[in-house]
Amino acid sequence: MKIVAIIGSAFGSKSRVAVNYTINKIKEVRADAEVEIIDFSDLQFPFADGREYLQYEGEVGQALKKMMEADGLIIGTPIFQASMPGTLKNLFDMLPVNAFRNKVAGMIVTAGSEKHFLIPEQQIRPVLSYMKANLVPNYVFITDKDIIRQEIKNPDIEFRLDRFVDDFFLLLDTYQTMIQQKEAAYDF
Amino acid sequence: MKIVAIIGSAFGSKSRVAVNYTINKIKEVRADAEVEIIDFSDLQFPFADGREYLQYEGEVGQALKKMMEADGLIIGTPIFQASMPGTLKNLFDMLPVNAFRNKVAGMIVTAGSEKHFLIPEQQIRPVLSYMKANLVPNYVFITDKDIIRQEIKNPDIEFRLDRFVDDFFLLLDTYQTMIQQKEAAYDF
Amino acid sequence: MKIVAIIGSAFGSKSRVAVNYTINKIKEVRADAEVEIIDFSDLQFPFADGREYLQYEGEVGQALKKMMEADGLIIGTPIFQASMPGTLKNLFDMLPVNAFRNKVAGMIVTAGSEKHFLIPEQQIRPVLSYMKANLVPNYVFITDKDIIRQEIKNPDIEFRLDRFVDDFFLLLDTYQTMIQQKEAAYDF
Amino acid sequence: MKIVAIIGSAFGSKSRVAVNYTINKIKEVRADAEVEIIDFSDLQFPFADGREYLQYEGEVGQALKKMMEADGLIIGTPIFQASMPGTLKNLFDMLPVNAFRNKVAGMIVTAGSEKHFLIPEQQIRPVLSYMKANLVPNYVFITDKDIIRQEIKNPDIEFRLDRFVDDFFLLLDTYQTMIQQKEAAYDF
Numbered sequence: 001m002k003i004v005a006i007i008g009s010a011f012g013s014k015s016r017v018a019v020n021y022t023i024n025k026i027k028e029v030r031a032d033a034e035v036e037i038i039d040f041s042d043l044q045f046p047f048a049d050g051r052e053y054l055q056y057e058g059e060v061g062q063a064l065k066k067m068m069e070a071d072g073l074i075i076g077t078p079i080f081q082a083s084m085p086g087t088l089k090n091l092f093d094m095l096p097v098n099a100f101r102n103k104v105a106g107m108i109v110t111a112g113s114e115k116h117f118l119i120p121e122q123q124i125r126p127v128l129s130y131m132k133a134n135l136v137p138n139y140v141f142i143t144d145k146d147i148i149r150q151e152i153k154n155p156d157i158e159f160r161l162d163r164f165v166d167d168f169f170l171l172l173d174t175y176q177t178m179i180q181q182k183e184a185a186y187d188f
Numbered sequence: 189m190k191i192v193a194i195i196g197s198a199f200g201s202k203s204r205v206a207v208n209y210t211i212n213k214i215k216e217v218r219a220d221a222e223v224e225i226i227d228f229s230d231l232q233f234p235f236a237d238g239r240e241y242l243q244y245e246g247e248v249g250q251a252l253k254k255m256m257e258a259d260g261l262i263i264g265t266p267i268f269q270a271s272m273p274g275t276l277k278n279l280f281d282m283l284p285v286n287a288f289r290n291k292v293a294g295m296i297v298t299a300g301s302e303k304h305f306l307i308p309e310q311q312i313r314p315v316l317s318y319m320k321a322n323l324v325p326n327y328v329f330i331t332d333k334d335i336i337r338q339e340i341k342n343p344d345i346e347f348r349l350d351r352f353v354d355d356f357f358l359l360l361d362t363y364q365t366m367i368q369q370k371e372a373a374y375d376f
Numbered sequence: 377m378k379i380v381a382i383i384g385s386a387f388g389s390k391s392r393v394a395v396n397y398t399i400n401k402i403k404e405v406r407a408d409a410e411v412e413i414i415d416f417s418d419l420q421f422p423f424a425d426g427r428e429y430l431q432y433e434g435e436v437g438q439a440l441k442k443m444m445e446a447d448g449l450i451i452g453t454p455i456f457q458a459s460m461p462g463t464l465k466n467l468f469d470m471l472p473v474n475a476f477r478n479k480v481a482g483m484i485v486t487a488g489s490e491k492h493f494l495i496p497e498q499q500i501r502p503v504l505s506y507m508k509a510n511l512v513p514n515y516v517f518i519t520d521k522d523i524i525r526q527e528i529k530n531p532d533i534e535f536r537l538d539r540f541v542d543d544f545f546l547l548l549d550t551y552q553t554m555i556q557q558k559e560a561a562y563d564f
Numbered sequence: 565m566k567i568v569a570i571i572g573s574a575f576g577s578k579s580r581v582a583v584n585y586t587i588n589k590i591k592e593v594r595a596d597a598e599v600e601i602i603d604f605s606d607l608q609f610p611f612a613d614g615r616e617y618l619q620y621e622g623e624v625g626q627a628l629k630k631m632m633e634a635d636g637l638i639i640g641t642p643i644f645q646a647s648m649p650g651t652l653k654n655l656f657d658m659l660p661v662n663a664f665r666n667k668v669a670g671m672i673v674t675a676g677s678e679k680h681f682l683i684p685e686q687q688i689r690p691v692l693s694y695m696k697a698n699l700v701p702n703y704v705f706i707t708d709k710d711i712i713r714q715e716i717k718n719p720d721i722e723f724r725l726d727r728f729v730d731d732f733f734l735l736l737d738t739y740q741t742m743i744q745q746k747e748a749a750y751d752f
Contacts, residue, residue: 010737011238044235047228047275048268050199080236080281082318083271083311087235090274097269115493121497121693123271123311126685130270137693170746174738182734303681309502310686317497317513325510358558362550370546420611422606423651424644426575456612456657458694459647459687463611466650473645481681499647499687506646 003035005069008077008088010040014110014147018140018161019076021152025165036066041088048093054170056094064094072104073133075124079111083123094126100133102179104172106164107139110147111155117141126142138169140164189360191259196265196276199227202298202335206349207264208326210296225232226253228275236295244282252282257361260292260360261321263312267299280315288321290367292360294352295327298335305329324359328352334355343360377547379411380446384453384464387418390486390523394516394537395452399485401541412442416463424469432470440470448480449509449550451500455487459499469504469509476509478555480548482540483515486523493517512547516540567599568634572641572652574604578674578711580706582725583640585716586672587613589729600630604651612657620658628658636668636736637697639688643675647687656691666743668736670728671703675713681705700735704728728743 005023007016043059050187051138053064067073077088080097090114091098109120128135140161146171193211195204204227211223231247241252256259265276280287293316297308308327316323328349334342377379381399383392392415399411419435429440443449453464468475481504485496496515516537522530569587577665580603587599607623617628617644631637639651654665667694684703692699704725710718 010235031318039237047198047232047278048273049299081277081283081285082315083277084618085236085280086274086276086278089271089277090235090272091269093274095269116491117491118494118690119500121690122494122686123314126311126682127271129685129701132701137696170742174742177741178734178738229637301679306502306682306686309505310498310682312499314494320513320515325505325508358554362554365552366546388612416611423574423608423654424649457653457659457661457690459653461612462650462652462654462657464650465645465647465653466611469644469650473647499690502687503645503647 001030001033001072002070003033003072003074004067004108004182005035005037005074005076005144006088006091007037007039007041008075009080009085010044010087011027012078012143015076015078015108017147017150018108018110018142018157019074022058022074022076022165025162029165038067038091039062040043045091045094048090052090053095063185067095068099070103071176072106073100073169074106074168075128076108076110076135077110077120077124079116079119082116087137089127092131093115097130097133100128100130100131102175103133104136104175105133106136106159106168108164110140110142110144110146114143127145134171134175136167138164189218189220189260190258191227191262192255193223193225193226193262193264194276194279195227195229197273198232198265198267198275200266201338202330202332203264203296205335205338205340206296206298206330206345207262209324209346210262210264210349210353213350214257217353218357226251226255228278232283233275233279236278240322242282246250255283256287258291258357259364261272261288261294262294262356263316264296265312267297267304267307270304273303277315280319285318285320286320288316288319288376290363291321292322292324292356292363294324294356296349296352297327298332300331300332302331322359322363324352324355326352352354377406377447378442378446379409379448379450379527380443381411381413381415381450382464382467383413383415384451385461386420386463388454389516389526391452391454391484393528394484394486394518394533395450397452397534398452398537398541401538402413405541405554406528406545406560414439414443414467415550415559418509419438421463421470425467429471437463442521443471444475445470446479447552448482448544450482450484450524450544452484453486453500455485455492455495458492458495466504468507471507474508476507479509480512480544480551481509481559482512482544484537484540486518486520488520491517510547510551512540512543514540514543565594565597565636566630566634567597567636567637567638568631569599569601569640570655571603571651573599573644573649574608574651576642577714578644578706578708579672581642581711581714581716582672582706582721583638584675585722586638586640586725586729587611588725594733595731602627602631602655609655609658612654614646617659620665629643631659632645632663634667635740636732637664638672639692640672640734641674641688643673643683646680646683653691656695659695661694662694662696664695666739667697668699668732668739669697670724670732671702672706672728674706674708675703676708678707697701698735698739700728700731702728702731
C-alpha cells in the first residue's frame with residue numbers, strides 16, 4: 001500500500017504539523033503502508049513547462065514517479081488567496097490529465113478563518129476530480145488558532161485526523177477491492 | 189491609465205496571441221493607456237516564500253510593483269488541470285490579500301474544450317474577487333481550434349476581444365470616476 | 377429608480393429582518409427610490425412550467441413584471457442545504473435567461489454558520505451572473521446569532537448593511553450612467 | 565437494494581428519457597434492485613415550509629420516506645439558469661441535513677450546451693455532498709441534440725449510461741459492504 005503525503009506550501013508550518021500527525025497515525029494503524037512525503041520546503045520543483053512527467057530527472061523525477069505509483073494521496077495544504085498555493089497547483093500541472101485515476105485522495109487544509117471552510121470543496125476538489133482521484137468525502141479543516149508553536153492544541157483536531165485516517169483507508173481498501181474485481185472481470 | 193496584461197503560462201502560445209491582439213486594440217482606441225506585459229516565458233518568477241512584495245528586487249520586484257500600481261489588469265491564461273496554471277496562481281500568492289482593490293480586471297481564457305467554459309467563473313473569478321478586483325462581467329473564452337499557427341482564425345473571436353476592450357474601459361473609466369467621487373466625499 | 381427586494385424563503389424571519397432594515401435605510405438615503413418587496417410568505421409562486429414570464433397573470437405576473445422592470449435587485453436569502461432555497465431558484469426559473477441584464481444586484485445572506493460564508497459566492501453569484509446581473513462585489517453575510525427575536529443584535533451588521541446600501545447605489549448610479557452613455561453612443 | 569430515481573423537472577422530457585433508459589438497464593442487470601421513480605410531472609410537491617419530512621402525508625410523504633430509505637439515488641435533471649431547477653432544490657429542502665448519509669448518488673444531466681458541462685460539478689455536487697451522499701465520480705452529461713423526439717439518438721450516450729449503471733452499482737455494492745463492516749466493528 002503506497003501512500004504519498006504532500007505538504008502543499010514551502011513556507012508556514014501548520015500543514016506540515018497536521019500531515020506529520022497523520023503520517024504517525026497511519027504508521028500506528030497500518031503496518032502495510034509505505035509513506036513518502038513531498039515537502040516543498042525540502043524539494044524545490046521547477047515550474048511546469050509542458051514536458052511529460054517521465055522526462056524529469058533526479059529528485060523531482062523521483063517524486064513525480066512516486067505520485068504516479070501511489071495508491072493513496074494525502075494532500076495537506078494551506079489556503080493562499082482563496083485557493084490552493086501556486087506551488088501545489090504547479091505540481092499538479094506537471095502530471096498527466098488522468099494522473100490520479102484509481103487513486104484515493106484526502107485533503108487536510110489549514111486556513112486563517114472558518115470563512116474559508118468551503119475553499120477545499122470549491123477550489124481543490126474539482127482539480128483532483130478532474131485528475132480522476134476518488135476523494136474521501138470529508139476533509140479535515142483546521143483553523144490557524146488550533147496549531148500553535150508547531151503543536152496541535154485542540155484535541156478535536158486530533159480526533160478528526162484519526163477519523164480521517166480511518167475513512168481514508170476504508171475508501172482505499174474499498175477501491176483496491178473494486179479495482180481487483182474489475183481486473184478479474186476483464187480476464188474472463 | 190496604467191494597464192498590466194499578464195500572460196499566465198510559460199509555455200503554449202494561444203493566450204499570448206489573444207493578449208497581443210487585445211493590447212494592439214487597446215493602443216488603437218486608447219492613446220492614454222500605458223500597457224505593460226508580464227509574460228512568464230520572458231520573466232521567471234520564484235515561488236512565493238511569504239515575503240512582502242516590496243522585498244523583491246530586480247525585474248521581479250518591478251513587475252510586482254507595476255501590478256500594484258495598475259488601474260486595470262488583463263489576465264490572459266490557458267486552463268491547466270481544470271484551473272489556472274500554477275505559475276499564475278504563484279504570482280497572485282506573491283501579492284497582498286487586497287492587492288486588486290480599486291482595480292478593474294478582465295479575463296481572456298484559452299482552453300482545449302467548450303466543456304471548460306465555466307472554469308474562469310468558478311476557479312479564477314473567486315481568487316480575483318478575494319483580492320478585491322472589480323471584474324468585467326463577461327470574459328472571452330477561446331477554444332484552441334480558433335488559434336492556429338499563432339493566428340486568430342475565427343473573426344468572432346476578434347469581435348469578442350474588441351467588445352471586451354470596450355467593456356473593460358467602460359468599467360475602468362466608471363470605477364475611476366467612482367473612486368474620485370468617493371475620495372471627494374471623504375474630504376468633506 | 378426602481379428597486380425590487382426579494383425575501384428568498386417562505387419560512388424563517390432572519391432574512392426578512394435584514395431586508396427590512398435595508399429597505400428603511402434606502403428610503404432614508406434615497407428619496408428617488410421606489411422599493412417593491414417580493415416576500416414568499418405573502419405571495420406563493422407556482423413551480424416554473426416553461427411558460428414565458430408575460431403569460432403569468434395576477435399577483436404572480438405583477439411580481440415577475442416588476443422584477444423585469446427593476447433597475448436594482450436586493451436578494452435577501454437564507455442558505456438551505458448549502459445553496460439558495462428552492463423557492464428562490466424557482467423564481468429565477470420563471471424568468472428569461474438574460475432577465476437581469478443592465479440591472480445591479482446585491483446579496484444579503486443569513487446562515488447558521490460562518491462555514492457557509494462562501495456559498496453566496498459559489499452557488500448564488502454564478503446564477504445571477506448567468507442571468508447577466510451586475511453584482512455588488514461584496515455581500516452582507518449574517519450568521520443566525522446576530523438576529524434574535526426579529527432584531528439585529530450586532531451593530532456591526534447594521535454598519536455593514538448601511539455600507540452595502542452605499543455600495544449598491546454607487547454601482548447602480550454607475551451602471552445607469554454607463555447605460556445612458558452606451559445608448560447615446562448608439563444614437564450617432 | 566432500494567433505488568430511487570428522480571426526474572428533476574416538471575417540464576421538458578429529455579431527463580425523463582435518459583432516466584427511463586437507465587432504469588431499464590438497471591432492471592436488466594440487477595434483478596435485486598427495486599426502483600421507484602419520483603417524477604415532478606406526476607407528483608407536485610409543495611414548497612418546503614420548515615416541517616420535518618415525517619410530517620408530510622399522502623403521496624408526498626410516501627415519496628420523501630422512500631428517498632430516506634433508499635440505498636441509492638439517481639438524479640436525472642436538466643440545467644435551468646446555470647443550476648438545478650427550483651423544483652429539485654425544493655425537494656432537497658424538504659429533507660434533513662444528513663438525508664443522504666450512507667447512500668450512493670449518481671447524476672444524469674441534460675443541458676442545452678457543452679458550456680454547461682461543469683454545472684453538475686459546481687452547483688449540484690456540493691449540495692449532495694453537504695447532504696452526505698457518496699457520489700459516483702463521473703456523471704453523464706447529455707446535450708439536448710442527443711435526444712430527439714423522446715429518443716436517444718447518439719449511441720455514445722447509451723454506452724455512457726450503461727457504464728454509469730456499472731459504476732453506480734460497483735460503488736453501491738462497495739458502500740454496502742463498507743457499512744456492514746463498520747457496523748460489525750461497532751458491535752465488538
